[in-house]
Amino acid sequence: MLDIQKIRTDFPILSQKVNGKPLVYFDNGATSQKPQIVLDAITKYYSEINANIHRGVHTLSQLATDAYEESRKKIQTHINAKFSHEVLFTSGTTHGINLVTNGFGSILKPGDEVLVSALEHHSNIVPWQMLCEKTGATLKVIPMDENGELIMLEYDKLLSEKTKIVTVNHISNALGTINPIEYMTEKAHEVGAAILIDGAQATPHLKPDVQELDCDFYVFSGHKICGPTGTGILYGKEEWLNKLPPYQGGGEMIKEVTFEKTTYADLPHKFEAGTPNIAGGIVLGVAIDYLNKIGFENIQQQEKELLEYGTKRLLEIDGLKIYGTSKEKTSVISFNIDGIHPYDIGTIIDKQGIAVRTGHHCAQPIMNFFGIPGTIRASFSFYNTKEEIDLMIEAVKKAQRMLS
Ligand SMILES: *Cc1c(COP(=O)(O)O)cnc(C)c1O
Numbered sequence: 001m002l003d004i005q006k007i008r009t010d011f012p013i014l015s016q017k018v019n020g021k022p023l024v025y026f027d028n029g030a031t032s033q034k035p036q037i038v039l040d041a042i043t044k045y046y047s048e049i050n051a052n053i054h055r056g057v058h059t060l061s062q063l064a065t066d067a068y069e070e071s072r073k074k075i076q077t078h079i080n081a082k083f084s085h086e087v088l089f090t091s092g093t094t095h096g097i098n099l100v101t102n103g104f105g106s107i108l109k110p111g112d113e114v115l116v117s118a119l120e121h122h123s124n125i126v127p128w129q130m131l132c133e134k135t136g137a138t139l140k141v142i143p144m145d146e147n148g149e150l151i152m153l154e155y156d157k158l159l160s161e162k163t164k165i166v167t168v169n170h171i172s173n174a175l176g177t178i179n180p181i182e183y184m185t186e187k188a189h190e191v192g193a194a195i196l197i198d199g200a201q202a203t204p205h206l207k208p209d210v211q212e213l214d215c216d217f218y219v220f221s222g223h224k225i226c227g228p229t230g231t232g233i234l235y236g237k238e239e240w241l242n243k244l245p246p247y248q249g250g251g252e253m254i255k256e257v258t259f260e261k262t263t264y265a266d267l268p269h270k271f272e273a274g275t276p277n278i279a280g281g282i283v284l285g286v287a288i289d290y291l292n293k294i295g296f297e298n299i300q301q302q303e304k305e306l307l308e309y310g311t312k313r314l315l316e317i318d319g320l321k322i323y324g325t326s327k328e329k330t331s332v333i334s335f336n337i338d339g340i341h342p343y344d345i346g347t348i349i350d351k352q353g354i355a356v357r358t359g360h361h362c363a364q365p366i367m368n369f370f371g372i373p374g375t376i377r378a379s380f381s382f383y384n385t386k387e388e389i390d391l392m393i394e395a396v397k398k399a400q401r402m403l404s
Pocket of ligand 1: 200
């Protein structure tokens with residue numbers, strides 16, 4: 001078992017007071033907190049080896065380049081990619097998805113179909129809509145049921161030889177549903193379609209194995225896995241990355257430039273134009289090391305207990321309804337209380353130091369499905385405790401008394 005109190009001391013922000021109360025941070029679905037080792041690594045990079053990468057022959061530039069490329073290899077191992085050049089640094093999940101949709105702009109034709117799930121974050125909906133508008137392809141939606149689970153029978157029916165790509169999150173940020181991505185990948189491949197998995201909510205809880213999943217693209221954000229903001233990864237199968245055109249033009253992504261013609265650099269540099277977030281990329285590797293040291297089995301065990309305990313305690317509250325009741329879910333609880341706007345609860349419990357997310361969670365179609373303006377979302381991390389859940393329950397009860 002994890003020594004949670006000891007782990008909490010790794011995170012300086014967790015011992016802060018907010019509004020005069022000890023911080024209870026339950027907004028991990030939006031971003032995770034950062035351990036000291038990550039903060040130190042940022043300072044260390046800038047105070048010891050800061051230089052531009054892949055350019056100079058001077059010592060610092062080589063140290064920075066080596067550290068950046070070592071981090072790429074570390075991430076390759078973490079997600080079990082076949083080649084390190086299949087691991088692209090991005091500024092986050094949104095960037096990764098846009099890189100892929102931009103590439104598909106030169107592949108899709110009118111009449112082609114893109115399947116997107118009803119459970120998606122806006123960043124995995126809007127770029128595909130833009131792509132369809134540009135190419136004349138059609139966007140089709142894989143529907144969900146009342147539990148917040150995608151309906152596989154409907155998915156099977158939507159798939160056809162017209163389907164060129166399927167896009168789905170591994171885990172829903174709004175409801176916590178774990179989607180059957182192995183099945184979905186297999187089925188997509190049967191009709192010759194590619195599949196992109198949005199792993200932004202999965203990577204904080206598990207270690208994806210992209211070769212075993214056999215997905216064509218897998219994207220995630222560094223800031224949700226204890227790393228810095230403005231970092232992320234796009235994994236793409238080599239054959240796909242070779243097929244897609246570059247996303248941005250600029251320095252670093254070329255082999256040779258003349259005014260007549262430019263040839264592009266090999267992977268991964270073809271997709272990494274300009275000076276990247278060097279410190280961020282290096283420190284993302286440090287964050288991943290930190291999580292692996294804690295161990296994903298331990299993380300899952302702790303989060304499972306928090307999910308069970310939090311669900312049980314919340315359901316003690318009169319008129320409280322939980323959205324997202326899939327059998328397979330992570331430590332995210334989305335809820336509402338009869339007759340009270342989620343925003344009002346969120347505001348009142350913030351005064352008690354409790355940080356939760358309220359609103360549509362960048363997933364308005366899910367809120368429309370349930371016919372609600374939004375929910376209150378408590379998303380737990382391995383560094384949270386049952387005592388913190390008790391504090392939230394007290395605060396929510398108090399808010400309910402004040403508002404009804
Ligand atoms: C957070 C999130 C995103 C967007 O990630 P950014 O870091 O904002 O780019 C996309 N999809 C899901 C499921 C998310 O949780």
